[in-house]
Amino acid sequence: MNELRPHGRELLDAARRQHTPSPAERERLLSELLVSAEPAPATRISLVPQRLSAASKLLLLAALAALIGVALYLASRG
Amino acid sequence: MPAPPPRTKPDEPVAGAGSHADAGPGGEPGDAFPEARARFRSACETHLDFVWRFARACGVEATSLDYVVHKVFAVLRGRLISLDDASELRVSIAGTTRQVVRAHLRQLSSPRESFAQAQPRPAEELDNVAGLETKSAGELVDLILSAMGETEREIFVLCELEGFSTFETAEALHLSESTVRVRLSDARKIFNDVSARLRAQRFWISRPEDLP
Numbered sequence: 059m060n061e062l063r064p065h066g067r068e069l070l071d072a073a074r075r076q077h078t079p080s081p082a083e084r085e086r087l088l089s090e091l092l093v094s095a096e097p098a099p100a101t102r103i104s105l106v107p108q109r110l111s112a113a114s115k116l117l118l119l120a121a122l123a124a125l126i127g128v129a130l131y132l133a134s135r136g
Numbered sequence: 137m138p139a140p141p142p143r144t145k146p147d148e149p150v151a152g153a154g155s156h157a158d159a160g161p162g163g164e165p166g167d168a169f170p171e172a173r174a175r176f177r178s179a180c181e182t183h184l185d186f187v188w189r190f191a192r193a194c195g196v197e198a199t200s201l202d203y204v205v206h207k208v209f210a211v212l213r214g215r216l217i218s219l220d221d222a223s224e225l226r227v228s229i230a231g232t233t234r235q236v237v238r239a240h241l242r243q244l245s246s247p248r249e250s251f252a253q254a255q256p257r258p259a260e261e262l263d264n265v266a267g268l269e270t271k272s273a274g275e276l277v278d279l280i281l282s283a284m285g286e287t288e289r290e291i292f293v294l295c296e297l298e299g300f301s302t303f304e305t306a307e308a309l310h311l312s313e314s315t316v317r318v319r320l321s322d323a324r325k326i327f328n329d330v331s332a333r334l335r336a337q338r339f340w341i342s343r344p345e346d347l348p
Contacts (some may be wrong), residue, residue, distance in 0.1 A: 060324035062296065064225045067333045072273030074297055077189045084184060087202065091209050095173070 176213055183229050186298060190230065193281060193293040194237045205235045223304065230300065230308035234290055268334065269341045279331045284323050290317055292323035 062070070078085065110118070141178045184205065211232050271279070281289050290309060294300040295316075302320065306313040 060321045060328065063328050063331070066327055067336065069273050069277060069331060070296060073277035074189065074270060075272035077192050078185050079188050087184060087188075087205060088180055088200075091184075091206065092177060094206065094210070095176050095213060107334055 151178060168305055176209075179212065179225065179229070183226065186226075187229060187233050189193060190233050190293060190298065191237050193278075194234070194286075194290060195241060196237055200240065204233075204236055204240055207240075208233050211236065226300075227304050229295060230298075230304075231310070234309060238286075253345045255296055276331070276334060277333065283330045284326050287311075288319050288326070289322040291319045292327065296324075296327075297318050 145207070148178055174255075187205050187208050188201060191201055192198075196204050208229070212229060215228060281292070284292060291311075294305045294308065297301065298307070302313050302316045305311075305320075306316045309316070311319075
């Protein structure tokens with residue numbers, strides 16, 4: 059297998075250093091990436107129903123049951 | 137012996153990547169998933185430089201590097217939870233970067249230009265490079281890499297610039313290890329030949345006046 063010559067290796071090492079982002083660039087990108095990974099406001103809103111209190115859940119259940127009852131009553135009459 | 141198939145699929149389509157809906161619960165690094173968030177932060181800190189260099193060496197222009205880096209990490213966000221091993225993560229990041237870079241370059245150019253871009257530049261074209269004496273090491277390496285085909289360039293950069301093993305490179309690029317070895321050998325030969333050619337040209341340009 060071919061191997062790299064010493065001056066080629068030196069050239070590569072120098073290029074690697076040059077092509078690495080500067081500390082300031084790195085810091086900027088890193089903070090942008092972390093900000094972009096934050097959940098969007100829409101996602102936060104979608105989590106709200108999971109945090110309903112027990113009373114609210116009970117109320118919701120009762121409303122649903124009433125709705126089903128009304129629907130069944132209307133269906134039997136019509 | 138061919139490399140075993142990778143456990144992850146770094147080359148999955150990237151369309152639609154980055155949306156929270158696509159990331160799934162395992163990949164959402166929000167408040168509800170502190171572990172995923174910590175993993176994402178750690179992956180960014182560890183691999184940001186690599187993604188930047190690899191994308192640049194594969195031909196992404198400086199003005200688009202930010203976009204490519206963001207896209208790569210957006211794709212990775214959804215996969216981090218399933219990647220336990222550090223080497224596995226690095227391989228997955230390499231595969232994703234390659235996929236994003238290729239898609240980006242194809243998007244920028246017409247099919248004909250895209251085909252030409254994937255083809256190696258003839259070595260003769262590198263005989264008369266303007267301003268060669270003032271070019272930096274990074275620019276010289278870019279020139280040399282342009283004499284390689286797309287896959288050879290990717291293999292060379294991963295193995296020689298980033299220290300990947302041939303096995304890891306094979307996994308990242310979905311090639312067999314023997315193919316990687318052969319292509320790497322070809323790429324090293326091109327690198328040695330073209331760098332010697334450029335070195336001779338530089339010497340000739342900056343030769344002393346009294347040299348016959």
